Each structure stands twice: as C-alpha cells, then as structure tokens.
Amino acid sequence: MSSRPTPPNSRLCVGLLSGTSVDAVEAVLCRVEGTGPEVRITLLAHISRPFTPDFTRRVLAANDARSLCELNFALGEHFAEAALEVISHAGLRPQDVDVIGSHGQTVAHLPASLSETPSTLQLGEPSVIAERTGLPVVSDFRTRDVAAGGQGAPLVPYLDWALFRKPGVARALQNLGGIGNVSVVSDRIEDTIAFDTGPGNMVMDGLARRVSGGRLQCDLDGSLSSQGRVIPELLEELLAHPFLSLPPPRSAGREGFGDALVERLWERHGASRPYDLVATAVAFTVEATARAYERWLLPRFALEAVYVSGGGTRNPVLMERLTARLAPLPVRPLDVLGLPEGAKEAVCFALLANEHLSRTPANVPSATGAKRRVVLGKLTP
Incomplete structure (x- = not known):
C-alpha cells in the first residue's frame, strides 16, 4: 500500500521499456488520473539507463533456450534497477508508488504474416522486478491482443x-x-x-x-x-x-x-x-x-x-x-x-499498467486487427 495521500482515482505508475534498438531501458514515473477517455497523465521523472555494448550484443545473439532463459532474468535485473533509479530521481521511495508497467525486451515477434502460429515474446522477468522493488508489476502486454486475433502491436x-x-x-x-x-x-x-x-x-x-x-x-x-x-x-x-x-x-x-x-x-x-x-x-x-x-x-x-x-x-x-x-x-x-519525445513509449507502459488495474481495455482493434477490445497485461503481485 502507498504511504502517501493519494488523490481519488490517481496512481503513481512507473513505465519501463527497452525498444527494438536494444540500447537502453527507458524509465518514467507518472501520475495517472482516471482511466479511459478521461485519463490524464503527468510526467514526474524520466531516466535512460544505457546497456553496455556487450549486453546489447548478448541480447541480439540470444537464440537458444539456455541463453533466453538466462537473459530473461538478467533483463529483469536491469529493469528493476531502472525502476528504482527513476523513483529515486523523483525524490520518492518505492512504497510511494502503486505499480510498475514493464514492456520488457521483445526478442521475437511473429504475427500471422510471418508464422502459422502467431506469437510474440518479451523478456525481462517481472518476478525479479517485483522482488527487487517490492512493487506489483504488470507486464506481457502484447499477448492478450494476439490471443484475440490481433498483431499484438502497435500498443502505443x-x-x-x-x-x-x-x-x-x-x-x-x-x-x-x-x-x-x-x-x-x-x-x-x-x-x-x-x-x-x-x-x-x-x-x-x-x-x-x-x-x-x-x-x-x-x-x-x-x-x-x-x-x-x-x-x-x-x-x-x-x-x-x-x-x-x-x-x-x-x-x-x-x-x-x-x-x-x-x-x-x-x-x-x-x-x-x-x-x-x-x-x-x-x-x-x-x-x-x-x-x-x-x-x-x-x-x-x-x-x-x-x-x-x-x-x-x-x-x-x-x-x-x-x-x-x-x-x-x-x-x-x-x-x-508537451511530452518529451524520449519518454513517450515508457509513458505508454505506465498508462497501460494503470488501465490493467482499472480493468479498462487498452488495445486498439482498428490498429492491431484484434477481434475485440481486451484488458492488456499480466499482474505479478
């Protein structure tokens, strides 16, 4: 539970992302008020935590079960460190925050145009993030849209x-x-x-x-x-x-x-x-x-x-x-x-975490091709 007074219908949400360039974890802390069409977002802090060139090469080269298994936990550590850093950068403590939304790192994305079994895989173990930060984590946002017949992308x-x-x-x-x-x-x-x-x-x-x-x-x-x-x-x-x-x-x-x-x-x-x-x-x-x-x-x-x-x-x-x-x-x-461009995609995952907790569908079927609107993400307490 948060230790600070929280305005009604308001949450402090961390958003985490590593994009297809595999160069850094982008982390934001946002105040998200409301949900759906009336939602309002205030960016409180943004940091970029670069990967080393060796770690980037490790992500790009991962192609077997063992390397992907190890990478999942290693990425979780990177994401947890970025979450703690952005919370500290905002002058807050983890217990002041309500939820983390983590996109993770996409290592495979296979829509119907590329595979007979449409699927998508993001790594960055949410249990590691939850354990290191003491906060609930919403993750794995693409998969429900894929299950509903969509591409699982774009989410933004x-x-x-x-x-x-x-x-x-x-x-x-x-x-x-x-x-x-x-x-x-x-x-x-x-x-x-x-x-x-x-x-x-x-x-x-x-x-x-x-x-x-x-x-x-x-x-x-x-x-x-x-x-x-x-x-x-x-x-x-x-x-x-x-x-x-x-x-x-x-x-x-x-x-x-x-x-x-x-x-x-x-x-x-x-x-x-x-x-x-x-x-x-x-x-x-x-x-x-x-x-x-x-x-x-x-x-x-x-x-x-x-x-x-x-x-x-x-x-x-x-x-x-x-x-x-x-x-x-x-x-x-x-x-x-009014939003710094480097923070935008991480802000998306702070918002999607809020929408998950609010049970608000947040995919856009006209963009992804899904059969219906669905609530995105999985919650790790």
Whole structure:
C-alpha cells in the first residue's frame, strides 16, 4: 500500500521499456488520473539507463533456450534497477508508488504474416522486478491482443489517442525507434489507424556498429551517413521488401529488418562502400515511411501535421530528408505537444499498467486487427 495521500482515482505508475534498438531501458514515473477517455497523465521523472555494448550484443545473439532463459532474468535485473533509479530521481521511495508497467525486451515477434502460429515474446522477468522493488508489476502486454486475433502491436496508439487527440483534427504520431510506426488519431478511438511503417533505426544501427568497429551504436548525429551517397539500385532492392507491400494492420521486428538483413548488406558492400551503405539505410527508412503515408494515410486523412518521436529524431540527416520527403505536410517534434519525445513509449507502459488495474481495455482493434477490445497485461503481485 502507498504511504502517501493519494488523490481519488490517481496512481503513481512507473513505465519501463527497452525498444527494438536494444540500447537502453527507458524509465518514467507518472501520475495517472482516471482511466479511459478521461485519463490524464503527468510526467514526474524520466531516466535512460544505457546497456553496455556487450549486453546489447548478448541480447541480439540470444537464440537458444539456455541463453533466453538466462537473459530473461538478467533483463529483469536491469529493469528493476531502472525502476528504482527513476523513483529515486523523483525524490520518492518505492512504497510511494502503486505499480510498475514493464514492456520488457521483445526478442521475437511473429504475427500471422510471418508464422502459422502467431506469437510474440518479451523478456525481462517481472518476478525479479517485483522482488527487487517490492512493487506489483504488470507486464506481457502484447499477448492478450494476439490471443484475440490481433498483431499484438502497435500498443502505443492507445496512448496517442488518450494524450494527443484534438477535436476535429487528424494527427499523425510517427515513432522512429528500431522499427518505424505511425498512429493517426482523431475524435473517436474506433477511427484510429496505426501500423508499422517499416525500418526505423535498426538497419542504420547495425551498420553503424560494423562501420565503427563497435565504437558507435548508431549513426550518431548523422556522422556516418553524411559521408556517404545512396546506392540507388540497392535502395530499390530494399524497397521491394515484402513487408512494405502488406496492408495494415501490420507489425514488424528484427525478423525482417534486423541483423540478418544487415549482415547481407555488409557482406556485399561493407568492405568497399561502408558509408554509402549507411546513407542508403537512411534513405530506406525515409522512403519506406513516406510511401506508407502516400499509400495508406494521405488518401484517407487530411493530416494537420506529423509529430515525430524516437531515437531517429536525434539524427539530423534522417530528419532533414524525411521532412523534405513529406513536404508540404508539416513534420514537427513531439515535444511541441508537451511530452518529451524520449519518454513517450515508457509513458505508454505506465498508462497501460494503470488501465490493467482499472480493468479498462487498452488495445486498439482498428490498429492491431484484434477481434475485440481486451484488458492488456499480466499482474505479478
């Protein structure tokens, strides 16, 4: 039980996330008031706790039962440490907090387009988090949507609708994490459309590690891609990726745009054209994103603007080219809507934990393809 006075219908919720880039645990502490359409969220603290390059490589290389079993508990320790750090950063104690929402680390995501048995797997043992923090943990948010016939992704459209909708206006919220995804929100949650646009930073990150010999984990400040030139024939080959022709709802992961693809690219051009490869990867993300808008969104919505978040916003080369490619549609940082872009996805899991405790369905069937709305997550006391 909390030791502080709590306003009615209010909870203090931690949100935890490690994205497809596998570079850090993002942790937030939020005050969440109410639930459903009337929910209100106040961000109280945000920290980013980086993984070491060796641990990132360990996550990316895990491919057998033993390594995944050990990794599940090791990630739980990382997530627990991040939760305790963000609580302390806010000047609070664990007993002041009501719940932790942990997305964990996705290690496999296999929607119906990739498997006869649709499934998804996130690691970061919630029992470890609960034991280390003394707090209840809600986790494993994707699986119920998959069981209800959905893709289990994207999850963030619920947050986008709850926080960023504006009466009478259609807004696009574009995330450029390891995978790119977009939500278009308007007045009614039933009208929300959201899907993965394709590659975000994942291909760029993998190439950056190879170009720099592991010194860089990403195309830092566009320093690598700015030295290269796009390889046109390779770009067209990448844009023929079968995922990009799938209609929404659709979701992607490392299976399509991860290390296997990066390794093929590196074997072909790494020795002779390393910087050109990174420049081509930037162009791949830009063009895949723009074509998704042109095919699935712009014919249907008169968009007010695109609000961008995720690690890709810190790559000036990527942002300059995406802004030019989507013109005259305005491209703006998410921060102008009042939430720091780096905190957004972790805030989503603080919200989803609150909705689980409130028994409020928080998937968006128009985005995931689920047969119905369901309560997401599993509770570890």
